Amino acid sequence: xxxxxxxxxxxxxxxxxxxxxxxxxxxxxxxxxxxxxxxxxxxxxxxxxxxxxxxxxxxxxxxxxxxxxxxxxxxxxxxxxxxxxxxxxxxxxxxxxxxxxxxxxxxxxxxxxxxxxxxxxxxxxxxxxxxxxxxxxxxxxxxxxxxxxxxxxxxxxxxxxxxxxxxxxxxxxxxxxxxxxxxxxxxxxxxxxxxxxxxxxxxxxxxxxxxxxxxxxxxxxxxxxxxxxxxxxxxxxxxxxxxxxxxxxxxxxxxxxxxxxx
Numbered sequence: 001x002x003x004x005x006x007x008x009x010x011x012x013x014x015x016x017x018x019x020x021x022x023x024x025x026x027x028x029x030x031x032x033x034x035x036x037x038x039x040x041x042x043x044x045x046x047x048x049x050x051x052x053x054x055x056x057x058x059x060x061x062x063x064x065x066x067x068x069x070x071x072x073x074x075x076x077x078x079x080x081x082x083x084x085x086x087x088x089x090x091x092x093x094x095x096x097x098x099x100x101x102x103x104x105x106x107x108x109x110x111x112x113x114x115x116x117x118x119x120x121x122x123x124x125x126x127x128x129x130x131x132x133x134x135x136x137x138x139x140x141x142x143x144x145x146x147x148x149x150x151x152x153x154x155x156x157x158x159x160x161x162x163x164x165x166x167x168x169x170x171x172x173x174x175x176x177x178x179x180x181x182x183x184x185x186x187x188x189x190x191x192x193x194x195x196x197x198x199x200x201x202x203x204x205x206x207x208x209x210x211x212x213x214x215x216x217x218x219x220x221x222x223x224x225x226x227x228x229x230x231x232x233x234x235x236x237x238x239x240x241x242x243x244x245x246x247x248x249x250x251x252x253x254x255x256x257x258x259x260x261x262x
Contacts, residue, residue, distance in 0.1 A: 025156060046110060096219035123206075145210075163244050
C-alpha cells in the first residue's frame with residue numbers, strides 16, 4: 001500500500017466526519033504508524049483531539065505501565081527466570097509524573113506529559129485525561145478496581161462518553177474490560193497481581209486482588225457489535241478511525257460475553 005501523508009487539517013476533518021464534537025468525553029486509543037506519515041506526529045493528533053472537543057470536552061487515553069507487574073504474568077518474557085526476583089526487588093515504584101507508558105503508542109506517551117493532563121494512580125493500568133472531567137475520571141483509581149464500577153472506565157460509562165479508535169482494533173478497546181467485570185460467565189475468576197508502589201514513603205512490592213481479564217475475544221466482540229449497532233468509520237491516511245458510544249458497546253459486550261464465553 002502506498003504510504004499517505006496526513007496533515008492536522010485532515011485529522012480535524014476526519015474527526016468531524018466521524019461525529020466527534022464539542023463537549024464530548026472520549027476514551028481514545030491510537031496507532032500513529034497505522035495512519036501513514038503524520039506531519040507533526042503525535043503532537044498534531046493531540047491538538048486536533050483537544051480542539052475537536054473544546055474546553056467543555058474531555059480526552060482520556062490509556063497510559064498503562066504494565067511492565068510493573070510480576071514477571072510470572074509474562075510481562076518480562078524476554079528476561080531469564082533467574083532475574084525475576086531481582087526485578088521484583090528493584091523495579092521502580094510507579095510515579096505518575098515520571099513512569100513511561102508500555103506499548104500504548106507515541107500519542108499516549110506524549111499525552112501523559114501534555115500541559116494540564118492528569119494521570120491516575122494505578123501502577124500498571126493508569127489512564128491520563130485532560131478537560132472538564134479529567135480530575136473526576138483519574139481520581140481514586142483503586143489497585144483492585146482496574147476496570148470496574150468507579151474506575152476511569154466505569155466513570156466514562158456514567159458520563160455517557162464515547163470511544164475513539166484511531167488506527168487500532170477492538171483488541172485495544174479498554175472499555176470492553178468493563179463488560180468483563182459486569183458479565184457473568186463460567187470462567188470468570190480473580191487473580192493476585194503485584195506492582196511496585198510507594199507506600200508510607202517506602203517502595204514496596206504490593207499484592208492486590210483483581211479480576212483476571214484478557215482481550216482474546218475482543219476483536220470478535222467488535223465484529224459482532226458493528227453488525228448490530230451504530231458505529232461510524234472514517235478513513236484517515238492509511239488507517240481508519242472508528243467512533244462509538246461507550247454505553248452501547250459495553251451493554252452489547254456484556255450480553256455477548258454471557259452468551260459466548262465458557
